[in-house]
Amino acid sequence: xxxxxxxxxxxxxxxxxxxxxxxxxxxxxxxxxxxxxxxxxxxxxxxxxxxxxxxxxxxxxxxxxxxxxxxxxxxxxxxxxxxxxxxxxxxxxxxxxxxxxxxxxxxxxxxxxxxxxxxxxxxxxxxxxxxxxxxxxxxxxxxxxxxxxxxxxxxxxxxxxxxxxxxxxxxxxxxxxxxxxxxxxxxxxxxxxxxxxxxxxxxxxxxxxxxxxxxxxxxxxxxxxxxxx
Amino acid sequence: xxxxxxxxxxxxxxxxxxxxxxxxxxxxxxxxxxxxxxxxxxxxxxxxxxxxxxxxxxxxxxxxxxxxxxxxxxxxxxxxxxxxxxxxxxxxxxxxxxxxxxxxxxxxxxxxxxxxxxxxxxxxxxxxxxxxxxxxxxxxxxxxxxxxxxxxxxxxxxxxxxxxxxxxxxxxxxxxxxxxxxxxxxxxxxxxxxxxxxxxxxxxxxxxxxxxxxxxxxxxxxxxxxxxxxxxxxxxxxxxxx
Numbered sequence: 001x002x003x004x005x006x007x008x009x010x011x012x013x014x015x016x017x018x019x020x021x022x023x024x025x026x027x028x029x030x031x032x033x034x035x036x037x038x039x040x041x042x043x044x045x046x047x048x049x050x051x052x053x054x055x056x057x058x059x060x061x062x063x064x065x066x067x068x069x070x071x072x073x074x075x076x077x078x079x080x081x082x083x084x085x086x087x088x089x090x091x092x093x094x095x096x097x098x099x100x101x102x103x104x105x106x107x108x109x110x111x112x113x114x115x116x117x118x119x120x121x122x123x124x125x126x127x128x129x130x131x132x133x134x135x136x137x138x139x140x141x142x143x144x145x146x147x148x149x150x151x152x153x154x155x156x157x158x159x160x161x162x163x164x165x166x167x168x169x170x171x172x173x174x175x176x177x178x179x180x181x182x183x184x185x186x187x188x189x190x191x192x193x194x195x196x197x198x199x200x201x202x203x204x205x206x207x208x209x210x211x212x213x214x215x216x217x218x219x220x221x222x223x224x225x226x227x228x229x
Numbered sequence: 230x231x232x233x234x235x236x237x238x239x240x241x242x243x244x245x246x247x248x249x250x251x252x253x254x255x256x257x258x259x260x261x262x263x264x265x266x267x268x269x270x271x272x273x274x275x276x277x278x279x280x281x282x283x284x285x286x287x288x289x290x291x292x293x294x295x296x297x298x299x300x301x302x303x304x305x306x307x308x309x310x311x312x313x314x315x316x317x318x319x320x321x322x323x324x325x326x327x328x329x330x331x332x333x334x335x336x337x338x339x340x341x342x343x344x345x346x347x348x349x350x351x352x353x354x355x356x357x358x359x360x361x362x363x364x365x366x367x368x369x370x371x372x373x374x375x376x377x378x379x380x381x382x383x384x385x386x387x388x389x390x391x392x393x394x395x396x397x398x399x400x401x402x403x404x405x406x407x408x409x410x411x412x413x414x415x416x417x418x419x420x421x422x423x424x425x426x427x428x429x430x431x432x433x434x435x436x437x438x439x440x441x442x443x444x445x446x447x448x449x450x451x452x453x454x455x456x457x458x459x460x461x462x463x464x465x466x467x468x469x470x471x
Contacts, residue, residue, distance in 0.1 A: 066403070066449035068410035071421050071441055078434045082232060169305035175414060183308060196315045204308050211303035 005195055009202050012189040020185030021206075023099070027181065028168040031106035035167070036160060038107060039114025040149070046119060048140065057115075064112035069173055076105040077177055098179045102171075110167050117163060121156035122148060126229075151227065158222035165214050169207065182206070238433045239440070250427050250437075257423030258444050264340050264419060265406040271345025272405060276352025281382060283353065284360045294353065301350035306343075306411050313343040314415040340412035348405050355397045359390035392463050399456035403449055420444055 045057040064072070080101050084094030096104075125148055133143030153160075172183040180188065183203055190199035239251040247253065275297075282294035301309070314335070318326035329335065363386060371381030391398075413422035424441035428434045 063446070066407075066446050067442060068407040068421060068445065070410040070413065071424070071438065071445065074421070074425060074428075075438055075442075078428075078438070169303075172305040172307045173411065175307060183305070187311075197319045200308065200311045200316050204304050204312055207305055207308055208300070208303045212299060215303065 005198050008189065008193050008195045008198055012185075012199075015189065016182065016185050016202075019180055020182035023179070024168065024171045024181040024183075027099070027102060027106060027171050027174075028164065030103055031110055031171075032164040032167055034103075034107035035110035035114045036118075038111035039116075040118050042111060042115035043118040043122065044144065046115070047122065061112045061115055064109055065116075069109060069170055070176055072109050073102070073105050073173060073176060076108070077101050080104060098174075098177060102174050102177070102179060106167065106171065110163070110170075113163055114160065117156055117159050118152060121152035121159075124155060125151055154225055155227055157225060158218050161218045161221070162215065165211050165218070168214075169211060172207075232435070233433075234436070235433050236436055238427075238431050238436050241431070243427070244430050245426075250431065253427060254420065254423050254437075254440050254444070257418060257420040258448075260337070260417065261406065261409050261419040262448070264337060264344070264409045264412065264417065265402075267341035268344040268348060268409070269402055269405050271342060272348035272352050272401070275346060275349035277356055277387075279349060279353035280356025280360065281387070283357045285378070294357075298350045298353050301347050302354075306347050306408055307414060309347055310340065310343045310412060310415050313339045336412065336415050336417040339415060340409065340417045344405060344408050344412065347408065348401060351401050351404070352398065355394045355401065356390060358397075359394035360386055362393055363389055389465070392465055392468070395456070395460050395463065399453065399460075402456070403452050406448055406452070407445070 042057045042061060045053050046061070047054075049057060080096050081093035084090070084096060085092060088094060129147055129151070130143055133147045138146070171181055174181050175184050175187065178184065186199045186203040190196045193199075239254075240249050242248065243250045243253045245253060247256070279294045279297045282290040283298070285291065304312075318329040320326075321329070332338065367385050367389070368381060371385045376384065409417070409419050410421040413419060413425070418426075420441050424437045427437040427440075431437070
């Protein structure tokens with residue numbers, strides 16, 4: 001084997017980061033934001049949505065948590081065009097781009113995991129908080145929105161951010177649809193130039209650096225915002 | 230252009246020539262379970278060692294354990310599998326690399342090792358949490374009785390720690406089964422890969438993926454029930470978690 005070729009890494013840096021990493025990061029942040037919002041809704045449905053809606057939410061969470069992400073990616077890739085056709089009344093399946101399809105997939109998949117985190121967070125709030133809210137004459141929605149959920153997000157922020165780091169790692173799985181995220185870009189360069197070792201090692205190093213730095217940041221943040229009861 | 234449902238597709242012979250589509254999917258499920266079992270054994274073995282190392286009163290041991298966990302936690306599983314499968318044969322001595330590349334069941338073995346190491350980091354964290362949940366007095370009691378450190382771990386600490394972390398370890402085991410699907414990228418023909426192949430051969434997309442979905446849910450359910458039985462068997466009376 002010829003020596004380690006730094007040139008191929010250097011030459012492909014713009015493609016790797018401006019195309020690949022940008023896709024990965026955009027997908028991560030949008031899916032995390034959407035997932036947290038949707039996950040909070042699902043958690044609230046499970047807690048106070050009544051029997052039917054609660055069962056639907058529970059079923060959704062259990063389904064998403066028992067399936068591999070790769071399978072869910074394939075599901076949504078084939079399913080979304082047909083849902084678009086049904087929703088818009090079109091005559092043929094609606095063409096959705098790769099980004100839209102993967103955004104929908106990751107948002108809906110991670111919403112199940114985020115909902116479990118939020119539900120655990122709500123369960124960790126002392127019951128007296130709800131009672132105090134009701135005693136002050138607030139409705140359930142006002143207590144949840146102004147008293148409980150702000151505390152939940154503060155205590156659960158480290159866990160939510162850790163799950164976001166996991167989501168960032170999971171975005172590499174769009175590889176199965178040949179979508180160009182960071183790993184896909186590295187892989188394309190590797191196969192075009194025949195430099196598998198250099199590109200895959202570089203991709204691993206970058207992922208490690210980003211995730212390690214992020215998890216250290218989360219740990220530091222958690223120490224600073226922790227609520228000491 | 231509507232989708233043509235055909236649930237009888239499972240009884241039709243598959244182009245691969247080994248039987249019906251149902252047989253094809255079943256073969257994939259068997260592969261999934263085999264790789265998961267192997268990977269879980271690797272994960273348990275390495276995870277326990279690394280988790281114990283992180284709690285031992287030795288700076289070097291703790292650094293080794295921490296390095297292992299951080300390395301395998303911060304790199305995505307897909308990238309790790311690519312490193313094992315494509316990069317490792319190139320960086321080891323040529324003879325060993327050639328032998329690796331010529332292995333008939335290379336995807337199988339590499340998936341088991343790769344997924345096992347990935348999950349071992351998470352098992353190590355669980356074991357560390359379990360050992361940390363034990364009162365400090367347990368270790369001191371072991372020393373007071375004249376047990377060496379390994380004996381204290383073997384007879385006093387680890388039995389309780391495992392009983393405490395059995396529920397999280399259950400979900401890690403289910404995660405291992407789900408993570409085998411990532412190995413389709415290095416050529417392991419497991420359940421998701423078979424479902425995808427069925428979809429490509431027969432164009433019956435939703436039938437194929439529904440079958441795979443149901444299979445994963447059944448495996449999930451079976452694993453959960455098995456673990457619940459195990460938890461009941463090893464319960465320690467008086468402990469809330471048990």
